[in-house]
Amino acid sequence: MFKKILLATTGSPASFGAARVAFDMAKRYDSEVTIFHVVGVPTKAFSHVVNDVRTGEEVEIDEEYLSWVEEELKTTFAKQFEGADNAKIVLTTGVPAREILREARKADSDLVVMAASSGENASFHKGYPGSTLQKVAKAARCPVLSIHRESASYWGGFSNILFGTDFSKQAESAFKFALSTARELDCDLTIFHALDISGKVLDQNEIEENLIAARKRIRATYVPLMGDFKNYDIEVWEGTPYVEIVKLAREKSVDLICLAHHTNELDPERARIGSTVEQVILRANCPVVSVSKPDKV
Amino acid sequence: MPQGKLCNRQPINTDEQLKLTLSDKSGKQYYAEMQELDVDTNALWATIQKTMKSRIKTWLEICAHCGMCADSCFLYQVNDCVPEQVPSYKIQSTLGHIVKKKGQVDNEFMRKCMKIAWSQCTCCNRCGMYCPHGIDMGVMFSYLRGLLYSQGFVPWELKIGSGMHRVYRAQMDVTTEDWVETCEWMAEETEEEWPGLTIPVDKQDAEIMYTCNAREPKHYPEDLAEAAVLFHVAGTNWTVPSEGWEQTSLSMFAGDWECCKDNVNHVYDAIERLNPARVTGTECGHAHRATVIEGPYWAGRKDGLPPKPYIHYVEWLAEALREGKLKIDPAKRIKEPVTLQDSCNYVRNQGLKDVTREILSYIVEPGYFVEMAPNKEHNYCCGGGGGFNGIGLYREQRNVALRKKMDQILDTGCKLVIAPCHNCWDAIRDLEEEYEIGIRWSFLKPLIIGMLDIPEGMRVEW
Ligand code: SF4
Ligand code: SF4
Ligand code: SF4
Numbered sequence: 015m016f017k018k019i020l021l022a023t024t025g026s027p028a029s030f031g032a033a034r035v036a037f038d039m040a041k042r043y044d045s046e047v048t049i050f051h052v053v054g055v056p057t058k059a060f061s062h063v064v065n066d067v068r069t070g071e072e073v074e075i076d077e078e079y080l081s082w083v084e085e086e087l088k089t090t091f092a093k094q095f096e097g098a099d100n101a102k103i104v105l106t107t108g109v110p111a112r113e114i115l116r117e118a119r120k121a122d123s124d125l126v127v128m129a130a131s132s133g134e135n136a137s138f139h140k141g142y143p144g145s146t147l148q149k150v151a152k153a154a155r156c157p158v159l160s161i162h163r164e165s166a167s168y169w170g171g172f173s174n175i176l177f178g179t180d181f182s183k184q185a186e187s188a189f190k191f192a193l194s195t196a197r198e199l200d201c202d203l204t205i206f207h208a209l210d211i212s213g214k215v216l217d218q219n220e221i222e223e224n225l226i227a228a229r230k231r232i233r234a235t236y237v238p239l240m241g242d243f244k245n246y247d248i249e250v251w252e253g254t255p256y257v258e259i260v261k262l263a264r265e266k267s268v269d270l271i272c273l274a275h276h277t278n279e280l281d282p283e284r285a286r287i288g289s290t291v292e293q294v295i296l297r298a299n300c301p302v303v304s305v306s307k308p309d310k311v
Numbered sequence: 312m313p314q315g316k317l318c319n320r321q322p323i324n325t326d327e328q329l330k331l332t333l334s335d336k337s338g339k340q341y342y343a344e345m346q347e348l349d350v351d352t353n354a355l356w357a358t359i360q361k362t363m364k365s366r367i368k369t370w371l372e373i374c375a376h377c378g379m380c381a382d383s384c385f386l387y388q389v390n391d392c393v394p395e396q397v398p399s400y401k402i403q404s405t406l407g408h409i410v411k412k413k414g415q416v417d418n419e420f421m422r423k424c425m426k427i428a429w430s431q432c433t434c435c436n437r438c439g440m441y442c443p444h445g446i447d448m449g450v451m452f453s454y455l456r457g458l459l460y461s462q463g464f465v466p467w468e469l470k471i472g473s474g475m476h477r478v479y480r481a482q483m484d485v486t487t488e489d490w491v492e493t494c495e496w497m498a499e500e501t502e503e504e505w506p507g508l509t510i511p512v513d514k515q516d517a518e519i520m521y522t523c524n525a526r527e528p529k530h531y532p533e534d535l536a537e538a539a540v541l542f543h544v545a546g547t548n549w550t551v552p553s554e555g556w557e558q559t560s561l562s563m564f565a566g567d568w569e570c571c572k573d574n575v576n577h578v579y580d581a582i583e584r585l586n587p588a589r590v591t592g593t594e595c596g597h598a599h600r601a602t603v604i605e606g607p608y609w610a611g612r613k614d615g616l617p618p619k620p621y622i623h624y625v626e627w628l629a630e631a632l633r634e635g636k637l638k639i640d641p642a643k644r645i646k647e648p649v650t651l652q653d654s655c656n657y658v659r660n661q662g663l664k665d666v667t668r669e670i671l672s673y674i675v676e677p678g679y680f681v682e683m684a685p686n687k688e689h690n691y692c693c694g695g696g697g698g699f700n701g702i703g704l705y706r707e708q709r710n711v712a713l714r715k716k717m718d719q720i721l722d723t724g725c726k727l728v729i730a731p732c733h734n735c736w737d738a739i740r741d742l743e744e745e746y747e748i749g750i751r752w753s754f755l756k757p758l759i760i761g762m763l764d765i766p767e768g769m770r771v772e773w
Contacts, residue, residue, distance in 0.1 A: 056530055063703060076336055108530050119496060153500050183771075307503075 015198055016040075019047045020123040022114045022150070024067055025087050029129035032161040035301060036127040037094040037101070045124075046100040049091065050117050052110040053083055064107050075107055111149035123156055124310055130162035130295045130302075151275040151291060156310035157191050158275075159303045160295050176204045176268040178259045178294075181231060184274035184306040189236055191303065191311040192272040193243065203246040204266060205232055208258035225250050256293035263298055275304040315344025320351065320463045322567060323474025332474065337703055338467025348463050350421055356414030358461055363410070367454055370446045371407050374399050380448070383441035385691040385715040386431055398438040398448040401431055406455040425464045428456050430705035433696035433712070434564075435655040440688065452697075456566030465565055466702045472561030473570045480577055481525035481557040491553055493528040497536040504771055508543040510535070513585060514550035519627070520587035520619075521551050522558035522578060522602070524595045524733050534593065537756035541628070544763060545636035555581025558592040559733075560601035564698030568609070575606035582618045590621040594754050596656030596732035597696075599623045604660050623657050625731055628755060629666045632673045640764035645675045648725040650683055652716075652739065653690035654732035664688060667731065670755065674762055681723040691715050693730070695738030713742040721748060728752045 021036040023029040033049075040047040054064025054073060066073045073079060084103055088095065095101055106113050118126055130147060151158045177192035179185040189205075196203040207228045211221065228250045240246065251258045263271055275291045295302045305311060314320060316331075318341045323329050335341050380398040381387050387396040394400055405424040409416055432452040439447025459465055460473075475482050485493075491512055498510040511517070519542070527534040542549045555577045562570035582590055592598055603621045607614070631637040651671060657663045664687040671680050683690060694713035699705065716738065720728060730736040730752050739752045 074336055076334055078336075112530065112532065116496075 015194070016043050016045045016124045018121055018123045018125075019045050020050055020114070020118050020121065020126045021047055022050050022052075022110075022126060022128040023087075024129070025051055025083075025090050031163060032127050032129040032159075033091055033094055035159065035161050037091075037098055039125075039127075040098055040100065044100070047098060047102075048117070048121060048123070049087060049101065049103045050114060051083065051087060051103070051105050052108055052113045053080065053105050054107045055109055056107055067110065080105055111146040114146070114150050115153055118150075118154055118156060125156055126150060126154055126158045128158065128160055130160045147295070148275075148289065148292065151304040152306060155307045157303050157305045159301055161301045162295050163299060172199050172269045173201050174204070174266055174268045175201045175270045175272060176206055176259070176263050176266065177272045178206050178208065178255070178290075179232070179236075180207070180255070180274070180290075181235065182274060186274075187308040187311050188272050188274040188305040189239070190308070191305045193240060194311065195270070195272070196245065197243055201245070201270075203243075204249055204262070204268070205236055205246060206249045206251070206259065206262055207232060208255040209250065209252040210255055211252050212254040221252050225252060256290045256297065259290070259294050260297045263300065269300045271298055271300060271302045273302065273304050275306045313349055314463065315341070315348060317341040318344035318348055318463055318470075320461065322477060322570065323470060324477050326478050329471065329474045329478050332467070332471055335467070341467045341470070342704070345422065345464065346418070348418060348421075350416060350418055350462055352414045352416065355409070355416075355458065355462060358458060359410060359414060362457070363454070367406075367451055368410075370444070370451060371403070371410060373444055374403065374446055375444070376403075377443070380438040380442045380446070383438045384432075384448075385435075385437070385694070386433070386712060389711055389714045396431060398432075398442075399446070401427055402448050402451045402455070406451055406458075409455075409458065421459065421462060421464045424455065425459055425466065426705075428452055428459055429466050429469070429698060429702060430708040433655075433692045433694075433699050435692035435696050436659050437655070437689075437691065440659070449697075453563070453566070456564075457568050458566070460566035460568075466698070466704055468701045468703065469561060469565035469698055472698075472701070473565040473567035476557075476560065476562050476567075476570050476574055480554070480574070482559050482561045483525045483529045485525050485528050485557075487553055490528050490556060493532050493535065494551060497532050497539065501536045501539060505540055505543055505769065506771060508539055510539050511550045513553050514548075515585055517548050517550040517585065517587045518589065519547055519549040520582060520585055520590045521549055521592070522556050522581075522590065522598075523551075523593040524559045524598055525557045526559075526733065527593065534754070534756065537760055538593065540760055541631070541637065541756060544765065544769065545631045547631075547636075550585060550587065552581035552585055555579075555584075558598040558602050559595060560597065560606075561698070561701075563597065563601045563605070571601065571605075572609040572611075575602055575610050578602055578606075579610060579618050582621075587619060590617065590619055591624055591627040592621075594624045594731040594733065594736075594756065596654035597734055600656040600660055604656075623661070623663055625657070625663060625667050625670060625755070628759070629669045632670060637759065638764040639673050639759070639762050643762040644673075645679060645727070645758070645762075647727060648679055648681050648723065649675055649727045649729060650681050650720060650723040650725040651686075652683075652693060652728055652730040652732065652735045653687055654730075654735050655690070655692055655696060656732065658690065659688045662688070671729070674759060681725050683719045683723055691719065693732075693735040693738035695734060695741065700734060700737050700741070710741075710745050713738060713745060717742050717746055717748060720750060726750050729755065729758070731755050 019036050019040055036047055052067055054066050056064045063072050063074055087103055175192055175196050177189055209224050232248050273291050291304050317335055384398050390396045405427050432448055434449040434453050436447055436449035472482055494510040494512055502508045560571055560574045607616050694716045699709045728739055728750055730739055743750055
C-alpha cells in the first residue's frame with residue numbers, strides 16, 4: 015500500500031512522533047522511507063546564503079554544512095534507522111512546501127508523513143510549518159499524514175478510522191483512501207458528516223431535517239461503494255465541523271482521522287484559520303491523514 | 312601574484328569552475344586571491360580606449376563639482392551625508408582617476424573601486440535627473456563595473472551570477488529540462504482548479520510569449536502558475552519558450568558585457584523562433600531593463616528595440632484590466648492603506664509610472680492608496696538594487712541603504728506594500744526582517760487572483 019514514504023522533517027523534537035509513525039509503517043509494509051529535510055530557505059535575491067530552517071540563522075550551504083546536518087539527522091533518528099534497511103536521507107534548500115512537493119512528485123511517493131508543527135517556530139519565516147502543511151496537503155498527489163502529538167498512535171495498531179465528509183469532490187478521494195485502509199487493516203470505519211451550523215440561525219426542526227437529509231446523502235453516496243465491507247457506521251452531528259470531528263474521535267477512540275483538504279484561499283495564513291483539517295490536526299489525539307487527489311488511493 | 316584559481320580575469324565558463332567557485336565559503340579564498348591579483352594595466356587602458364564613448368568622456372570632463380547631485384542620492388542621505396557618498400565624488404575618484412592615469416593603477420586602488428562601484432551605487436539613475444548637466448552616475452558606474460569585471464575585481468556572488476548565465480543560460484542552475492518539467496508540473500497542479508488551463512511551451516505565433524526570472528522555476532514556481540491563471544482567465548493565447556525563457560541578467564550587475572549580449576540574444580532568438588505578436592515578462596525590474604531597455608543596444612539592434620514589442624508585466628496587466636479581460640470584484644478590492652514601490656528600472660528608466668497607478672485604481676478601494684514621497688520617477692531605490700541585495704561582503708552597507716525605503720514606507724503609514732519587481736520585493740522583505748516595522752509586501756499576481764470576478768464555471772470551487 016505504501017511502497018514509498020516521504021518523511022518530511024525539520025529534525026526537531028516536534029517531528030519525532032511523525033518519524034516514529036513513518037518508520038513503523040515502513041517496517042510493516044517493507045516500504046522505502048526518505049527522510050527529507052529542507053535545510054534552508056533561500057533569500058529571494060540571488061545570494062547563496064539561506065536562513066537555516068531550524069535556527070533562522072543565516073548560513074551558507076556547502077558540502078561541510080550539509081554533511082554536518084546529515085550526521086545530526088542520523089544521530090537524531092539513530093533508533094529508527096536500526097533495522098530500517100530502506101531508509102535514506104535527502105537534503106535540499108528551498109521553500110519547504112515546494113521542495114516537499116517536488117520530491118514527492120519526483121520520487122512518486124505513496125504517502126507524505128509530516129509533523130504538524132515544528133515546535134520552536136522560527137519567526138524569520140512565518141508560517142512554517144503550519145502553512146507548509148497547508149500547501150503540501152492541498153497540492154500533493156498522495157495522502158498526507160500529519161502527526162501532531164508525540165503520543166499519537168502507531169500505524170498498524172489501528173482499529174477505528176473516522177472519515178469526515180463535506181460531500182466535496184475531494185472527499186471522494188479521501189473516502190476511497192479511508193475505505194481501503196479500513197479493509198487492509200481490518201478496522202471499523204465511521205462515516206461522519208458535521209452539519210455546519212456555526213454562525214447560522216436555524217430552528218430545531220430545520221436542523222433535524224437537515225440531519226436526516228445528510229444521513230440519506232451519506233447512504234446514497236458512500237454505501238454503494240463499499241461492496242462487502244460491513245464494519246461501518248454512519249454518524250451525522252450538528253455543530254462546528256472541526257469540533258464535532260474531534261469530539262466524535264474521542265468518543266469512539268478513533269486512531270486515524272481521514273479528511274479531504276481543500277481551500278480556495280491563496281494566502282496560507284488566512285487559509286489556516288478557515289481550514290477544518292488544520293484545526294482537527296491541532297486538536298485531535300491521533301494522526302490525521304488528508305487526501306485531496308485521487309491518484310494514490 | 313598573477314591570476315588566482317578562483318579570482319582571475321577569466322569569466323566562469325564551465326560547470327566545474329562554477330562549482331569550484333561556489334564551494335568557496337563566503338568567497339574567502341576568492342577574496343584572498345583578489346588581494347594579490349595583478350592589474351593588467353595595458354589591457355585596462357586598451358579597453359578604455361576601445362569602449363569609452365564620448366558621452367562618458369564628456370561627462371567626466373564637464374562635471375562642475377557643484378554638488379547638486381549630492382542630495383539626489385539616497386546612499387548619500389542614509390550615510391550621514393559624508394562627502395565620500397556624493398555621486399560626482401564617487402565617480403571622479405574611481406573611473407575619473409583610472410582614466411586620468413591612463414589605466415596605470417594598482418591592485419589596492421582596484422579593490423577600492425570595487426567597493427565603491429558595488430556598495431556605494433545601485434545604478435538607480437536618480438542623480439542623473441538632478442544634475443544640471445544630466446550626468447548620470449548609474450550609467451557611469453555600470454561602465455566602471457565592466458572595467459573592473461574584465462580585470463577580475465568583482466564581488467564573488469556576481470562572478471558566480473554571470474557564470475550561471477554563461478553555463479546554464481539562467482541566473483541559477485535551471486536546465487531546459489528542469490524548466491519544461493516545471494511548466495508541466497505547475498499546469499498539472501493548477502488545472503484542477505482552473506479547468507482547461509495549460510502552460511504551452513514553444514507554441515508558434517501566440518499572442519504573447521512570456522519570459523521570467525530563474526528564481527521562479529527554481530524556488531517559487533507558483534509565480535509561474537499565477538501568471539498562467541491570469542493568462543487563462545484573460546483568454547490569452549500565450550506561450551513560454553523552452554529556451555530563452557530567462558529574462559534576467561545578473562551579468563548586467565556584474566559588468567560582464569559579453570554575457571549580457573549573449574543573454575539577450577538568447578531571448579531574442581526565442582522570439583524570432585516562435586514569432587509571437589508580443590512578449591511580456593514577469594514582475595521584475597532589472598530583467599526588463601536588461602532585455603527591453605538596454606538589451607537591444609547590447610544585441611546591436613539599430614532600431615534600439617527588441618524583435619517584437621516587449622511590454623512589462625504591469626503593462627500587460629493594466630491592459631487586461633482596462634479591456635475587461637480580467638474583472639475585479641469590487642467587494643474584494645483592497646480596503647486598507649496600501650503603498651506602491653516604483654521600480655527604478657522600469658519607472659525611471661522607461662517611464663512606466665502611470666500604468667502601475669492605473670492598476671491600483673482597479674484594485675484598491677478609492678481613498679486607500681497612499682503615495683510614497685517622493686514617488687514615480689523621483690522615487691528612491693529600494694535599497695538593494697544593482698546587485699546590492701545579493702552581495703554578502705556588503706550586507707552591512709546594504710542594510711544601511713534599506714533605511715531610506717523604511718522611512719518612506721513608515722511615512723505612508725501603510726502596512727501593505729505592492730512591489731511589482733523581484734528585487735524591490737526582496738529588499739522590502741529583507742527590510743522587514745532587519746528592522747521589523749510590521750509590514751507586508753506583495754507582487755501583483757497573487758493580489759489580483761484573489762480579487763478576480765471569475766466567469767461562471769471557469770474555476771472549480773474546492
Ligand atoms: S550635479 Fe552634475 S555637475 Fe554637479 S557635481 Fe553632480 S555630477 Fe557634477
Ligand atoms: S545612480 Fe543612484 S545610487 Fe548611484 S550615485 Fe546616482 S543616485 Fe546614487
Ligand atoms: S531593485 Fe527596484 S528600486 Fe531598487 S534599483 Fe532596482 S528597480 Fe530600483
